[in-house]
Amino acid sequence: MPEPMRDEGLRSVLAMLAPGSPLREGIERVIRAGRGALIVIGWTPEIEAVVSGGFVIDIGATSQRVAELAKMDGALVLDGDAQRVLRANVHLVPDPAIETSETGTRHRSAERTARQTGQPVIAVSESMGMVTLYYGDRRHTVEEVSALLFRANQALSTLERYRARLDEVSATLAAREVEDAVTVRDVVLTLQRAEMLRRIALEVEDHVVELGSEGRLIQLQLDELVASVADDRELVVRDYLADRRRKLPRVLDDVAALSTDDLLDSELVASILAYDEEELDRPVTPRGYRLLSRIPRLPPRVVERLVDRFGNLPRIMEASIAELDEVEGVGESRARTIQDGLRRLAEASLLERYV
Structure with missing residues (x-):
């Protein structure tokens, strides 16, 4: 590449x-x-x-x-x-x-x-x-416009394939989060796919820059394919970073700095998330940022307070309306929205995985 x-x-x-x-x-x-x-x-x-x-x-x-x-x-x-x-x-x-x-x-x-x-x-x-x-x-x-367009469309085709693969592993991760059956390997695979997609998107952006006015349609397709990828990378790291003393931007920069070969090294990526090399099959529990971010109209500050209050996703999913209501900024109506939203996400994730 x-x-x-x-x-x-x-x-x-x-x-x-x-x-x-x-x-x-x-x-x-x-x-x-x-x-x-x-x-x-x-x-x-x-x-x-x-x-x-x-x-x-x-x-x-x-x-x-x-x-x-x-x-x-x-x-x-x-x-x-x-x-x-x-x-x-x-x-x-x-x-x-x-x-x-x-x-x-x-x-x-x-x-x-x-x-x-x-x-x-x-x-x-x-x-x-x-x-x-x-x-x-x-x-x-x-290069001439025709050559640039050819290369840009090739890169877009590759981007579409990687987007499909990212969606697959992301859906699998969501289903395992609901079941509380996530391993470090699942997390690493999702992060690898997201980073590869980001790099291919950068290559397409390079072509769009060179194409100028001829690259408008490619830019529209690119925007659609990479929507939410940056947020997904951040949310995966926030959910599973073992050492919370490490700053999120630094972790993302470390992943971005890896060569393509190093990015495919699962143990190396796991070490950036502060896991030991032999811990790829270790069970881990999500904090809940990824799934909570999918609930419509739930402010980020409320997500932070929910994670701070309950600690991880399973506890948030098990919380009653009254317990959710106790979190600042939630209220009874939003508590019902959170509970219903997590239930629907759980059902959809399991259905997508097993049907």
Whole structure:
């Protein structure tokens, strides 16, 4: 699985290069004319130090202007938002000692400038019509819309399969919670599935960023498929984290930092939840956050008070109306709603599992 882009700076630059943007349309004009181009985004002291000659322009960066100004041999320098052309026909003179894997003059200058200044530099190949973005030490080839759409739809198909698997293990976990028959292995499996789904969703988001206006439908499908996944991950950890002194964000960060191979290591994931390696088959009791969160119109603060008062889900499910009513913020009407809601969730979970 490709590593999702974690650098928001890179994402923002790719958004400027997305189909429909003036910069992308200008580059497309350059390619159709059979020419190359070198474009720097951002005017900083570091960029000023590697720029020689050229003209000071400072005009709006329309697609026509980008294409016309690129006819000159030198590079264009745009502002940080790629909204204005600040310099044209400049010569880039980065440090020649900076290592580069490129062989063409234009691409070597682009890579060295990006590495030296930390600013994004775009090189358009005259011979092949390829668009390459250099940003720091990263090199990214900007693909055509058709190729991006194909990859995005492939990732969406994978996301749908993982969503179905997550729903299955989540339903199994809910049924075992009702029966008070959960093991650490059940918890780990659910957390693994949720994290894998989150990572695939990040990959699809990367494609949506690059697609720009062409990615609207994919974004809608993505939003539908990943709805509530972030909440599910948090609720699983809150229900089963063995060491409550550990902070929830830190635990989620530790899971997110695992490589794909490590994420599939059940014992390693269990250790992040503060269980010993040999405890995968150990019975555990949920605190009740997951099921209580599924009861409509039940405020999070009331959920917290219920868990604090009763300690775990089985005790909450066994509590009488009067006992639930004693919890601050509940009241008799809400107590009946909680009791009825948990009963319906229990029936639905068991029915889904055994029928």
